[in-house]
Amino acid sequence: MIKILGISASPRHQATEFAVKKALSKAETYPGIVTEFISFRGKKINPCIHCDYCIKKKTNCFRKDDMNELLEKFVQADGYIIGSPVYSYNPVPELIMFFNRMRPWRVAFPHESMEGKVGGAIAVGGTRNGGQELTINSIINLYLSREIMVVGGSTGNYTGGKVWTNNKDSAGAEEDEIGIVSSEDIGARVAKALLLIKGERK
Numbered sequence: 001m002i003k004i005l006g007i008s009a010s011p012r013h014q015a016t017e018f019a020v021k022k023a024l025s026k027a028e029t030y031p032g033i034v035t036e037f038i039s040f041r042g043k044k045i046n047p048c049i050h051c052d053y054c055i056k057k058k059t060n061c062f063r064k065d066d067m068n069e070l071l072e073k074f075v076q077a078d079g080y081i082i083g084s085p086v087y088s089y090n091p092v093p094e095l096i097m098f099f100n101r102m103r104p105w106r107v108a109f110p111h112e113s114m115e116g117k118v119g120g121a122i123a124v125g126g127t128r129n130g131g132q133e134l135t136i137n138s139i140i141n142l143y144l145s146r147e148i149m150v151v152g153g154s155t156g157n158y159t160g161g162k163v164w165t166n167n168k169d170s171a172g173a174e175e176d177e178i179g180i181v182s183s184e185d186i187g188a189r190v191a192k193a194l195l196l197i198k199g200e201r202k
C-alpha cells in the first residue's frame with residue numbers, strides 16, 4: 001500500500017485539521033492509497049541549533065521533544081499533505097522548525113530515501129486573501145528543501161488547498177466551498193502522482 005501522511009501544523013484541532021482531513025478522505029478514494037493523520041497540537045518541536053551533533057554522530061537529534069518520533073513517521077510515508085494556518089502571512093513557525101529538524105534524515109535513516117516522495121500543500125487563513133498563496137509557496141519550498149517532489153492543484157486550483165475561515169475557525173472552513181474543493185483536489189493530486197510513480201497507474 002502507498003501511504004500518505006496528513007499533517008495539520010496548527011496548534012489547535014480546528015480549521016486546518018478539518019481541511020487536511022478532507023484532502024486525506026479524497027486521497028483514500030483511490031485504490032492502493034492508505035492515509036494517516038497527525039496534528040502538531042500538543043507536540044513539542046524545538047528549533048535546530050546547528051550543533052551538528054546529528055551529522056557528526058550519524059544519529060538522531062539528542063533534544064528531548066517529539067521530533068524524533070515525528071521524523072520516523074515522516075520518513076516512512078510515501079506522500080504528504082501538509083496544512084498550515086496562515087500566521088502573519090506565513091506558515092506557523094513550528095512547520096519551519098519541523099523541516100529544519102529533518103537534518104538527521106540521511107544519517108539516521110540511511111535506507112529511507114527521500115526520492116520518489118510527493119507533497120501537496122494547504123493553507124488556512126482567517127481573511128479571504130490573508131496570505132494563503134504565500135503560505136502554500138512556503139510549504140512547497142520546504143518540500144523542495146528536502147528533495148520531495150511537489151504537486152499543485154488541477155486546472156484553476158493552481159498551487160494547493162486555499163481555505164478562508166472568515167475568522168470562524170472550523171465552522172468557517174466548513175462553509176468555504178472553494179476551500180473544501182481545493183483541499184480535496186490536492187488530496188487527489190498527491191494520490192494520483194504517487195500511483196503513477198509507483199507504477200500503479202498509467
Ligand SMILES: Cc1cc2nc3c(=O)[nH]c(=O)nc-3n(C[C@H](O)[C@H](O)[C@H](O)COP(=O)(O)O)c2cc1C
Pocket residue numbers: 010011012013014015016017084085086087088089090124125126127128129130131165167169170
Ligand atoms: C498569530 C496569528 C497570526 C495570524 N495571521 C493571519 C494572517 O496573516 N492571515 C490570515 O488570513 N489569517 C491569520 N490568522 C488567522 C488564522 O490563520 C486562522 O484563524 C486559522 O483558521 C487558524 O487555523 P486553525 O483554525 O487550524 O488553528 C492569524 C492567527 C494568529 C493566531
